[in-house]
Amino acid sequence: MILQQYIQEVLFKQRVCVVPQLGTFSVQHFPAHYNDHIQTLTAPREQVMFTQQWQDDGSCVEWIALKENLVPAVAQRKLEKYLEELKADLQSGKPVVLPGIGQLQGDFTGNIHFHAEELPVEKETLDIRPIERTTDQRSTNTTPAFVPPPAPEALEPIMTExxxxxxxxxxxxxxxxxxxxxxxxxxxxxxxxxxxxxxxxxxxxRESETLPDNNAAAQQQLAAAAADSLQKVLADSTAKAAITPITYYAVVERYKDSSAAAKMQRKQAAWGKTLVLYKRDSMFRTAVELHSLAADTLTQRDSVRKIFGSKVFLEF
Missing domain, CATH: 1.20.5 (Single alpha-helices involved in coiled-coils or other helix-helix interfaces)
Structure with a gap:
């Protein structure tokens, strides 16, 4: 029977096996017990217990589905069929043998009785008797224990004249x-x-006598070198400014709103005039980007004024 195989495999792996509509099997451990009345020691043992109370956790249906390669719905119908066959055997009074576990047997009232099989790990009960100690008469005439002599004290030397x-x-x-x-x-x-x-x-x-003269000469040399370097830097910057073009803007209009400035930029672009849009000091500006030498900035401004009017001014 498939349910017998299910109980055998699951019980000894998980120590608990639930069979829906039948009951719950469990393996319980009983520790060693000493009976002081009859002076016997019972070894620890494992005992299979059965109760008709159960709570279906779905393990039985899942096991049948895996065992017979079925979907859960078909496995549920298979379980119901197996349970009907098992209940019919129990109602007839026929014992149901579970190899290695025990026997199930039903009665006319519908109760199920379980007779557990002795597990091989069970050991025999041992008889233990207390050990009585007898006093030896000769032990009363005991000799005193050996006491080691005290360590000799260190002697100080005798001091003579x-x-x-x-x-x-x-x-x-x-x-x-x-x-x-x-x-x-x-x-x-x-x-x-x-x-x-x-x-x-x-x-x-000697060093203090020669130090003032040396310091004065060194200071004069350093001052002369610094003056020459400063004049050279000024001359180089003037020459570079004269030959290096700079970038600056000829501002045409200023607006508080960016949308108005963008509208003006699109309008001028439609007329073929390219303007740039940027913000400075919370104002939006439309301007012409210029590149020229520093000496030609005024000439470039006048050229832009001829196109856009006299309000044009420069920003660097």
Missing amino acids: EVEDTLEAVTEESGFKWWWAAIPIAAIVIGLAAWWYLSGISKAV
Whole structure:
């Protein structure tokens, strides 16, 4: 039967298997249990449980559709057919065997009884008895535990008059030897420091005597070079301005509205006069773009005035 195969495959994979209109199978884990009355330890086990309560999650229809390569609607009708066959067997009192799981058997009242099959992971119950400890009479006559002796204390040396005299003599002699070696070294260091200080002062005096003359000459040379550079830059800029053309505009009209300025531009274009449109100081201007030398700007303005009138002025 297809439903028996469905229960076997889904139950041990998901530990829960829902059969619509029949019930729910589940695998439950029971931990180890110790019974202190009969002193036995029951090993942990897995048990298959069954209840007639169910909530269809669509898994059974989906499994049948994949198994028999059917669309969901046809798989639903197939499921209803399989359920009718299973219910007919249960109503007749015939046990329905689920290999590896158990048996289902119905009664005349419509209830379904499940007899689970023992899973192979179940282990036997162990008998455990408590261990009683007996006291040994000989343990009462115990010998005292070994206690290690305390560590010996450090002894200070005994200071006698002869030892004190010897130590004072050695200390005075060693101090005298150190001072005898340090005196000539200190004299050499002081002499070198004095020579270095005097030589530095004489060098600074010589440099201060020659520095004013050198500074005055250097300042005069720098001033002359700066003047020559400035004259050269001015001459180059004047020459470039004389031979380089510039771009500027001969303004014909000014407008507050851009649409009026654009209308004027189209009108002049229809007459064959090309004007440019730009904005400056919140005013829209129609103008003629000019290119000429700086010396020819007035001549170009007069030429534009002859065409558009005396209101033409230049903007750079």
